Amino acid sequence: MPVPSPFHPRTADLCTSLAWKSWAGIFAVEHFGTCHEREYYALRHTAAMIDVTPLYKIDLTGPDAAKLLARVTSRDITKLDVGRCTYLCWCDDDGMLLDDGTVTRLDDEHFRLTAAEPYFHWFESHARGVDVELSDTSARIASLAVQGPRSREVVAAALEPEFQSALRTLPFFGALAARVRGFDCVVTRTGYTGDLGYELWTANEFALELWDAVDLAGFAHGLLPAGLSALDVSRVEAGFILAGVDYTSARDAAIPAQKSSPYEVGLGWTVELDREDFIGRSGLAKSRSNPHRRATVGLVLDWNELERLFEAEGLPPELPSTAWRGGVPVYSASGQVGRATSGVWSPTLKQNLAIGMVGRSHAKVGTKLEMEVLVEYQRLRISATVSKRPFFDPPRKRFTPKNSPSSSHSSPSGELV
Amino acid sequence: MKQSASKSYDAIIVGGGHNGLVCAAYLARAGRKVLVLEKRHLVGGAAVSEEIFPGFTYSVCSYVVSLLRPWIIRDLNLVEHGYQTIPLECSFSPYPDGRSLCRWSDADETRREISRFSTRDAEIYGTYGATMARLAAFAKPIIDSPAPQPASLDPRELLQLFRLGKNLRDLPADLLEQELGLMTMSAVDFLDAWFESDQLKAPMACSGIIGTFQGVRSPGTAYVLLHHYMGEIDGAFRSWGFARGGTGGVSNAIASSAQAFGAEIRTSAGVDRMLVANGKCGGVVLDSGEEIRARTVISGVDPRLTFMGLVGSEHLPDEFVKELTRFRYRGSSGKVNLALDRLPEFACRPGSSAHLRGDIAIAPSIDYLERAYDEAKYGKFSRRPYLNVVIPSLVDSTIAPPGKHVMSCFVQYAPYDLEGGAERWPEQREAFGDTVIDTLEEYIPDLREIILHRQVLTPWDLEQEFGLTEGNIFHGELSLEQLAFLRPVSGWAHYKTPINNLWMCASGTHPGGGIMGAPGALAAKAMLKSGAL
Numbered sequence: 001m002p003v004p005s006p007f008h009p010r011t012a013d014l015c016t017s018l019a020w021k022s023w024a025g026i027f028a029v030e031h032f033g034t035c036h037e038r039e040y041y042a043l044r045h046t047a048a049m050i051d052v053t054p055l056y057k058i059d060l061t062g063p064d065a066a067k068l069l070a071r072v073t074s075r076d077i078t079k080l081d082v083g084r085c086t087y088l089c090w091c092d093d094d095g096m097l098l099d100d101g102t103v104t105r106l107d108d109e110h111f112r113l114t115a116a117e118p119y120f121h122w123f124e125s126h127a128r129g130v131d132v133e134l135s136d137t138s139a140r141i142a143s144l145a146v147q148g149p150r151s152r153e154v155v156a157a158a159l160e161p162e163f164q165s166a167l168r169t170l171p172f173f174g175a176l177a178a179r180v181r182g183f184d185c186v187v188t189r190t191g192y193t194g195d196l197g198y199e200l201w202t203a204n205e206f207a208l209e210l211w212d213a214v215d216l217a218g219f220a221h222g223l224l225p226a227g228l229s230a231l232d233v234s235r236v237e238a239g240f241i242l243a244g245v246d247y248t249s250a251r252d253a254a255i256p257a258q259k260s261s262p263y264e265v266g267l268g269w270t271v272e273l274d275r276e277d278f279i280g281r282s283g284l285a286k287s288r289s290n291p292h293r294r295a296t297v298g299l300v301l302d303w304n305e306l307e308r309l310f311e312a313e314g315l316p317p318e319l320p321s322t323a324w325r326g327g328v329p330v331y332s333a334s335g336q337v338g339r340a341t342s343g344v345w346s347p348t349l350k351q352n353l354a355i356g357m358v359g360r361s362h363a364k365v366g367t368k369l370e371m372e373v374l375v376e377y378q379r380l381r382i383s384a385t386v387s388k389r390p391f392f393d394p395p396r397k398r399f400t401p402k403n404s405p406s407s408s409h410s411s412p413s414g415e416l417v
Numbered sequence: 418m419k420q421s422a423s424k425s426y427d428a429i430i431v432g433g434g435h436n437g438l439v440c441a442a443y444l445a446r447a448g449r450k451v452l453v454l455e456k457r458h459l460v461g462g463a464a465v466s467e468e469i470f471p472g473f474t475y476s477v478c479s480y481v482v483s484l485l486r487p488w489i490i491r492d493l494n495l496v497e498h499g500y501q502t503i504p505l506e507c508s509f510s511p512y513p514d515g516r517s518l519c520r521w522s523d524a525d526e527t528r529r530e531i532s533r534f535s536t537r538d539a540e541i542y543g544t545y546g547a548t549m550a551r552l553a554a555f556a557k558p559i560i561d562s563p564a565p566q567p568a569s570l571d572p573r574e575l576l577q578l579f580r581l582g583k584n585l586r587d588l589p590a591d592l593l594e595q596e597l598g599l600m601t602m603s604a605v606d607f608l609d610a611w612f613e614s615d616q617l618k619a620p621m622a623c624s625g626i627i628g629t630f631q632g633v634r635s636p637g638t639a640y641v642l643l644h645h646y647m648g649e650i651d652g653a654f655r656s657w658g659f660a661r662g663g664t665g666g667v668s669n670a671i672a673s674s675a676q677a678f679g680a681e682i683r684t685s686a687g688v689d690r691m692l693v694a695n696g697k698c699g700g701v702v703l704d705s706g707e708e709i710r711a712r713t714v715i716s717g718v719d720p721r722l723t724f725m726g727l728v729g730s731e732h733l734p735d736e737f738v739k740e741l742t743r744f745r746y747r748g749s750s751g752k753v754n755l756a757l758d759r760l761p762e763f764a765c766r767p768g769s770s771a772h773l774r775g776d777i778a779i780a781p782s783i784d785y786l787e788r789a790y791d792e793a794k795y796g797k798f799s800r801r802p803y804l805n806v807v808i809p810s811l812v813d814s815t816i817a818p819p820g821k822h823v824m825s826c827f828v829q830y831a832p833y834d835l836e837g838g839a840e841r842w843p844e845q846r847e848a849f850g851d852t853v854i855d856t857l858e859e860y861i862p863d864l865r866e867i868i869l870h871r872q873v874l875t876p877w878d879l880e881q882e883f884g885l886t887e888g889n890i891f892h893g894e895l896s897l898e899q900l901a902f903l904r905p906v907s908g909w910a911h912y913k914t915p916i917n918n919l920w921m922c923a924s925g926t927h928p929g930g931g932i933m934g935a936p937g938a939l940a941a942k943a944m945l946k947s948g949a950l
């Protein structure tokens with residue numbers, strides 16, 4: 001049985017659909033109402049809040065915290081400034097990918113790491129001979145993602161007044177130690193939607209207060225609570241990979257072929273090789289210089305071909321309205337060259353999208369491949385063009401206003417590009 | 418007379434409505450040098466967003482999208498140019514007795530709502546929708562290709578052509594009967610064959626009369642019901658949506674695409690007349706007197722304005738003029754746009770806003786609608802009109818300040834030919850606006866208190882400001898005898914005109930009005946194919 005998250009009293013009241021799933025053993029809402037669409041559109045056009053508490057969290061404190069993180073993860077964390085977050089991954093001794101997540105430097109000697117899977121003991125086992133204290137805060141810290149074009153105004157209004165202007169100028173991947181209604185709350189400008197957005201972190205006992213503060217602040221901005229179905233549509237649009245879906249963690253791989261290097265899943269850019277030894281370094285150096293076995297790509301599927309296949313059956317084209325996950329064969333003229341692992345019809349881009357892993361030689365943007373589709377119980381194929389990720393990348397995601405106007409509404413459309 | 422800068426254009430498009438812009442984009446994409454001339458200070462025509470009251474952006478005329486062809490969206494990369502849609506979630510109808518009906522995208526929820534009025538209707542409602550969607554699928558190719566060519570103009574053959582046209586030939590027998598009904602019946606008669614409850618039929622029947630000067634009991638109105646099911650958002654058959662930033666967002670995306678392909682757009686550049694000599698058009702003269710020449714001129718305004726206003730009937734064959742005069746406009750609708758201090762609350766469903774995220778129909782009964790039409794027949798605007806209301810600011814944060822809202826009310830009937838003459842509209846404008854507010858107030862008791870600003874558009878205003886003849890929102894009624902190869906004039910349904918080098922590309926041509934883009938795109942394709950350009 002999953003257990004409730006600290007936001008559960010609120011989400012349970014609102015989740016009239018009773019559509020729950022287990023996320024890391026915690027009850028998570030799939031969609032609050034009969035379907036996720038309204039929540040998705042709030043994410044892209046107003047703002048939405050999502051309970052992301054099930055993310056695993058490790059707090060690291062002490063003079064050597066940075067050193068430990070640099071030793072275990074792909075990045076030289078010693079260079080990360082206070083008040084900044086970064087995206088990274090960590091590998092096994094052979095340089096094969098275990099998991100990916102973020103690290104925030106809350107203080108000189110205080111970091112917080114997030115992970116999709118539990119890795120507390122993995123980090124702890126590498127903490128020999130360093131002065132650092134690790135604490136598994138997963139069950140103690142509640143996290144709430146507030147995402148969407150209006151999220152800046154919503155989060156600002158939820159904070160105590162003295163933090164509002166700092167929030168408005170908080171840069172992409174910045175972190176702010178703020179307060180909400182008298183309690184401490186860390187705000188990071190991060191998220192999984194590829195949009196303007198923030199994640200709010202506070203101790204469990206303040207979770208409901210935080211929810212209420214955001215909810216109240218968001219009312220005027222059209223904020224809605226959103227579930228994982230809406231989040232998943234936006235994460236595919238954003239081109240983000242998901243551990244366990246788009247790649248198998250080396251820890252879970254049943255055979256070596258199921259493991260991937262960070263280069264293969266498109267996380268090569270998070271790997272800083274030219275530094276002091278760290279876990280997996282020599283293996284990573286090898287995978288970097290060797291032609292990689294595979295590469296993760298974005299695929300845009302041909303709509304006209306799909307429409308024609310349905311038309312041949314006398315049917316209008318039909319697609320699931322939620323994102324799909326699975327393993328669908330991807331072909332080149334010479335045969336199968338990989339698989340698509342996630343996909344979605346993007347209501348914003350009006351494109352049929354997928355993320356997949358293919359042989360390195362087929363990964364160049366513009367390469368024409370084919371993907372299998374099921375039409376009236378028949379296995380057929382449509383063209384799939386390798387395309388750049390993120391598929392959806394609005395300027396507002398990174399944009400930060402220079403000064404901090406009390407309300408940014410004077411030119412709404414400009415800000416919301 | 419001034420002669421414009423030495424530029425020479427392959428084509429001048431008169432009118433920067435969305436169809437003119439689509440046509441310009443396709444021509445520019447094919448490498449032609451194109452100039453769009455728009456009279457107003459901004460493009461969009463009837464698909465336009467304007468900040469009429471500071472902080473509030475109104476979709477001044479059209480307010481929902483659905484018909485814009487997906488292939489046009491792809492061909493013109495409209496998403497890259499900012500085109501985004503947000504689907505309407507539901508259709509809500511309040512009734513004077515305090516009850517209400519909301520039809521949702523979720524079938525079971527809708528069934529539950531309808532069964533409060535009729536369990537029989539609730540059971541059959543899904544089948545009705547599926548049947549209409551299947552019919553629409555057969556009819557859809559018609560709006561994606563040029564009008565079919567009739568072999569002769571014998572009315573019996575014409576009907577045959579409509580019914581069994583290329584695309585309808587494969588119609589299964591069960592659908593054929595429905596199709597025949599649609600072609601000939603009134604919206605009410607057609608719906609009577611399906612449903613029993615007035616509360617359900619009344620709001621449904623309204624889609625048969627939008628933009629026409631007919632009542633829900635007038636024969637022929639059933640056909641327009643089908644149009645409601647032809648909409649597509651996101652490829653699959655779906656209902657209607659809001660364009661982000663208002664319907665002007667659609668026009669702006671198309672304009673941006675056209676410019677990216679190299680088209681030139683000039684606003685505040687009204688065309689005074691076409692340069693016609695010896696049956697040929699060689700350019701235009703602007704209101705300013707400036708003369709601009711081009712190999713072809715394409716009219717993006719309606720047929721009456723094009724031929725009677727800008728060309729002059731003396732240049733046209735008599736038969737053509739006669740048919741043109743018969744082409745009916747008879748505008749029957751107006752628009753009231755409101756800026757609201759907060760979200761309005763309907764007395765029949767307090768404490769929630771979910772049912773306001775779609776469209777709201779004030780159409781409580783068939784008799785109510787028919788009475789509204791009766792008044793219009795005798796030259797009065799309806800005392801209690803049919804209203805189609807949307808509050809897009811609930812789902813689009815770009816059009817109103819936080820917590821405030823815009824409310825768009827489409828109003829029917831507002832007959833262009835007001836008793837005493839159309840010129841009397843300006844003095845009736847505010848009374849007309851009051852009628853709309855009075856009507857709404859019966860359902861939203863505190864509406865007056867929350868209105869910050871109101872814009873009232875009568876059919877007269879639609880004509881004067883937007884160039885829509887007699888205020889017809891579709892450049893001529895969408896009735897069977899004014900569609901396909903009969904639009905706007907039989908024999909001239911393929912974008913060509915009796916004047917050489919003069920073409921048409923707007924809603925007065927096949928496949929007609931609505932934010933669809935198809936006339937503009939099909940016209941451009943026809944011109945390119947014919948070698949005229």
Ligand SMILES: Cc1cc2nc3c(=O)[nH]c(=O)nc-3n(C[C@H](O)[C@H](O)[C@H](O)COP(=O)(O)OP(=O)(O)OC[C@H]3O[C@@H](n4cnc5c(N)ncnc54)[C@H](O)[C@@H]3O)c2cc1C
Binds near residue numbers: 437462464484827925
């Ligand atoms: C009140 C209202 C509500 C509507 N609601 C909807 C709706 O919700 N959904 C929907 O799909 N459709 C709706 N419609 C219909 C739809 O908006 C129109 O059919 C469509 O926008 C027409 O586009 P167009 O490009 O063919 O012509 P127009 O948009 O009429 O464009 C013609 C252009 O020509 C310009 N012009 C006129 N005279 C001159 C001149 N002499 N020189 C230069 N330029 C000139 C005009 O200013 C205008 O920009 C509505 C229309 C109205 C009026």
